[in-house]
Amino acid sequence: MPHENPLLASSGLPYGLPDYAAIRPEHYLPAFAAAFEEHAREVAAITRVRSMPTFENTLVPLEESGRLLGDVARTFYTVSSADATPEIQAIEEELAPLMSAHQDSIQLDSQLFWRIRTIHDELDRLDLSPEQRYLVERHYTEMSHAGAGLDDAAKERLTALNQRLSTLTTQFEKNLLADTNELAVVFDDEAELDGLAEGELSAAAQAAADRGLEGKWVVTLTLFTGHPYLSSLTRRDARRRLLEASRSRGSRGNENDNRTTLLEIVRLRAERAALLGYGSHAAYITSDETAGSPEAVHDLLRKLAVPAARNALREQRMLQAIVDQEPESFALEAHDWAFYTEKVRAAEYDLDRAALRPWFEAERVLQDGVFRAATDLYGVSFTERPDLGGYHPDTRVFEVHNGDGSALGLYILDLYTRDTKRGGAWMNSIVLQSRLRGTAPVVVNNLNVPKPSPGRPTLLTLDEVTTLFHEFGHALHGLFATVTYPHFAGTNVFRDFVEFPSQVNEMWIYWPEILSSYARHIETDEPLPADIVEKLHASEAFNQGFATSEYLAAAWLDQAWHSLSVDEAAGDIDVAAFEASALREIGLDNPAVPTRYSSTYFAHVFSGGYSAGYYSYIWSEVLDADTVEWFRENGGLRRENGDRFRDRLLGVGGSKDPLEAYRDFRGRDAEIQPLLTRRGLAD
Structure with a gap:
């Protein structure tokens, strides 16, 4: 019976938080089946209306439809990414083609498309609010982009392609998680880990114990190529x-080899793009992003690659000079770069970043850094709710209130790594805000910080501090977006704009009153010394040649794979040779500076939502750097600045063209110079 499945009934918890304690794996597939049926009935009811299409009889019920499916899907995919047990993985594999087929049945519905197109054709004669008008435009564009205008035969092939791609991308992520776990490095002797801090050794010992390897140390892998x-x-x-x-x-x-899987993904994406009238998958994707075309993306990447590669070579010479001073000199290799970077940092700036961890205790970073910056800037407050459970014992739930005391939503933090969690860090929504539906947001941040042994503090690296601030920027976007229609809720914006708010939130890491609040020694409570802060500022552009090059290399690989035409993608491709050729083409083939992600573990583009879109980080950073300049020019961490940023950018969600929203906030288009200066590329 439906009432026996907690996914098919109201959770009864605040803000519609799913009752994860009551949900079992066997509940998911029946709930999806029921939700698919309900959504199909809701859309059929719209297309059966005999009167001419209007906003009220088409767009409003369309936005009301699919609520159950959205709730079930967000509940499940939160778990499948953060706690993917074998049972959950099996459900996801079975679900992938079913979800794809259902989405296509809606997006490719000819009668629904006719109704939306009819309203779109009459837009200039309709009395609609700006949000309503933009809703019509987006639904029309997205359905056109999805292939709603194709004939029946083409739609049938398109649906088959989408279903196969959904299966392949799910398989790619499953393979990667399994191989990442298998390749965790086991050390038999603690001496092999010389240089690690006590907390890091504790985490390695705990990871070994969790795998039944008592007396050993296990270092788990990060999603990206390097490792802290x-x-x-x-x-x-x-x-x-x-x-x-x-x-x-x-x-x-x-059995976890991803090469065959990714090549089929590339081929099918190219075929789908051709079916939809585009020369490549990259052309298809960028046509509905702020970039507009792959040529615009390539132009930016090439413009930045030349000075980035030049700076990386200069940095490499500095590192080699340090190596040459050692008793046994050798040619610097990729695995040496980070180690000798810290030696140069120590020599040039008298700075040891690894020694800073005692100043970055996780709870203090969260409460007195991340939360305090949001409170000072936006007036919001955070109250932990231990009475509300998440999907895993490690999750923590916080209720968020506005400055006037009104309820805003829930924020969930899932900090620690585990074998069932995919790599990297991310934000997702469990409940979307919508005035139409009367719902408030519930958002989640996931990180992969090694968990220390019980009783020991969690000390973060500076990079992990940055990641927490970054992901919380996404969370704020999800919490603050205040829209009528769920289509625009939270971070539902163009992919090459979505990283912008999160990158802006990183600026508060070094803001004096925030830094002095959270960066305090775990034992003495002394603030991070002023001279160390000065050295951190002085070294901000240091190693940016490497950092920019490794990122651009990955962004270029993404573009190279997805710029292939259908004929090119159908050829016999050697993955390693293709990568090498692509990196040579853009001048980022330095063996000492490996790409941030190689193709076989490039989850962003082969199992995530960034295919042909990994460029979006640097694209958004143009806006970010320009925005940081605005905050500095206007007094920084001031409530009125936060209100302006919230009201004109974060608060509009996806209900406005993002570049128009940016101009509304900034008063002009973004300029690239602040980005070039930040990354040491200005010359």
Whole structure:
């Protein structure tokens, strides 16, 4: 019976938080089946209306439709990304083609498209609010982009392609998670991990214990190529093992090898793009982003690649000079870069970033850094709700209120890594805000911080502090977006705009009153010394050649794969050779500076939502750097500045063209110079 499935009834919890304690894996597929049926009935009711299409009889019920499906899907996919047990993975594999087929049945519905197109054709004669008008435009554009205007035969092939792609991308992520877990590096002797801090050793010992390897140490891998420990490990063989394990993921010839999977993904995406009238998948994707075309993306990436590669070579010479001073000199390799970068940082700036961890205790960073910046800037407050449970014991739930005391939503933090969690860090929504539906937002931040042994504090690296501030920027976007229609809720904006608010939120990390609040020594409570803060500022542009090059290399790989035509993608492609050729083409083929993601573990583009869109981080950073300049020019961490940013940018969600919203906030288009200066590319 429906009432026996908690996914098919109201949770009864505040803000519609799912009752995860009552949900079992066997509930998901029946709930999806019921939700698919309900959504199909709701859309059929719209298309059966005999009167001519209007906003009220078409768009409003369309926005009301699919509520159950959205609730079930967001509940499930939150779990499948953060706690993917074998049982959950099996459900996701079975679900992938079903979800794709259902989405196509809606997006490709000819009668629904006719109704929306009819309203769109009459837009200039209709009395609609700006949000309503933009809703019509977006539904029309998105359905056109999805293929709603194709004939029946083309739609049938398109549906088959989409279903197969959904299966392949799910398989890619499953393979990557399994291979990442298998390749976690096991050390038999603590001496091999010389250079790691006590908390890091504790986390490695705990990871080993969790795997039944008592008396050993296990270092789990990060999603990206590098690893935070590479900057600290003094033993070169340990660094080599760690990086080699990372770079071999998905390409070892075992059952988790992703090469065949990704090549089929590339071929099918190219075929789909051709079916939809585009020369490549990249052309298809960028046509409905702020970039507009792959040529615009390529122009930006090439413009930045030349000075980035030049700066990386200069940095490499500095590192090699340090190596040459050692008793046994050797040619610097990729696994040495981070370690000797810290030596140069120490020599040039008298700065040891690894030694800063005692000043970055996780709870203090969260409460007195991340939360305080949001409180000072936007007036919001955070109250932990231990009475509300998440989907895993590690999750923590906070209720968020506006400055006037009114309820805003829930924020959930899932900080620690585990074998069932995919790599990286991300934000997602469990409940979307909508005036039409009367719902408030529930958002989640996931990170992958190693969990120390019980009783020991969680000390973050500076990079992990940055990640927490960054992901919280996404969370604020999801919390603050205040729209009528769920189509525009939260972070439902163009992919190459979505990283902008999160990157802006990173600026508060070093803001004096915020830094002095959270960066206090775990034992003495002393603030981070002023001279260290000055050195951090002085070294901000240091190693940007490497950082920019590794990122641009990955962005270019994404574009290279997805710029292939259908004929080019159908050829016999060697993955490693293709990567090497693509990196040579843009001048980012320095062996000492590996791409941030190689193809076989590039989850962003082969199992996530960033296919042909990984460029969006640097694209958004143009806006971000320009916005940081605005905050500095206008007094920084002031409530009126926060209100302006919230009201004109974060608060509009996806209900307005993003570049128009930016101009409304900034008073002009963004300029690229602040980005070039930030990354040391100005010359």
